Amino acid sequence: MQISDFDFELPEQLIAQHPLAVRDGARMLVLDRREGNWRDSRFSQLPLQLEPGDLVVINNTRVFPARLVGQREPSGGRVELLLVEEREPCVWEALARPARRLQIGAHISFGHTESGRLDAEVIEELDNGRRVVRFLCDGNLIALLEQLGHTPLPPYIKRDARIYEQEDRERYQTIYARQRGSIAAPTAGLHFTSQVLRELLARGVEIVEATLHVGYGTFEPVRASDLREHRVAPERYEISAEAVTAINGARGEGRRIIAVGTTTVRALESAADEAGRVTCGAEETQLTITPGYKFRVVDALLTNFHLPRSSLLILAAAFAGRGPLLAAYRHAVEARYRFYSYGDCMLII
DSSP: OBGGGGOOOOOGGGBOOSOOSSGGGOEEEEEETTTTEEEEEEGGGHHHHSOTTOEEEEEOEEEOOOEEEEEEETTTEEEEEEEEEEEETTEEEEEEETGGGOOTTOEEEEEEETTEEEEEEEEEEOSTTEEEEEEEESSOHHHHHHHHOBOOOOTTOOSOTTTTHHHHHHHSSOTTOOEEEESSOOGGGGGOOHHHHHHHHHTTOEEEEEEEOOOGGGTOOOOOSBGGGOOOOOEEEEEOHHHHHHHHHHHHTTOOEEEESHHHHHHHHHTBOTTSOBOOEEEEEOOOOOTTOOOSSOSEEEEEOOOTTOHHHHHHHHHHOHHHHHHHHHHHHHTTOOBSTTSOEEEEO
């Protein structure tokens, strides 16, 4: 297939710029991939869409303030970094803007707090606007990032992030986020509330946690025209022994596994053998899922609406079927669903 096969028309006004007032207030399009039809619902009705014995797997990764805004010394020119990968303590690979002004040896100041001062030096130039920087700080780097960093919102959210920083710190994070390490939220999980989780448990649905730290691959455009040449950037994941026991037990009993988000799908499918049995541990996945992939673990998927020509859209199409998925997307556009990170969601069964 070609990347052009995964395009669709989306009016800009349907791209959600803010979260809804309540997390579970989103609309939910339920797509039956076997029948090829769909129905309109609400996320708050998710417990009624699932059956007793179903097992829901959520991604408990936590987003950290990976976006830094500073000044290039001594000129004072504005510089922005998005931290994408830790190479070693205090050394990070980052997306830089404007990258052309950040050559090896450039010094950047990000300010200071009561915890200390944060500066960085460019030590390596990479392709596609990336730089390797070494942080120079007189305090705990993690604490300084929490205080001086900003929520790494996707580029299609076009508003003054400074005004809504506190709102985004809370809402661009799932209520069950625990394991720090992501530069983007696992957005399908943003809809969950304590009430919805209680209703799922009361219905007899089992809930377990896995961890996949979302990296730059979630933003990175697909550069290959032919999907056979497409590769998604590696990401770190971890699945506990307790979660593995629950997942393999459900599979052995013929119960459904429902993945919350494409990140959870990637973790589960990466950890599975040919028979669909999941193993525990911390690993790095390089799995790229495209149409034709045989899913070994996941039986249903809760996911948000994704960008055209994106890796996430391709994964969802591999699960639902390209034709049914894009037809459902056309309906979502006509019905004025809200799209992308702060938007509505889809349950593919």
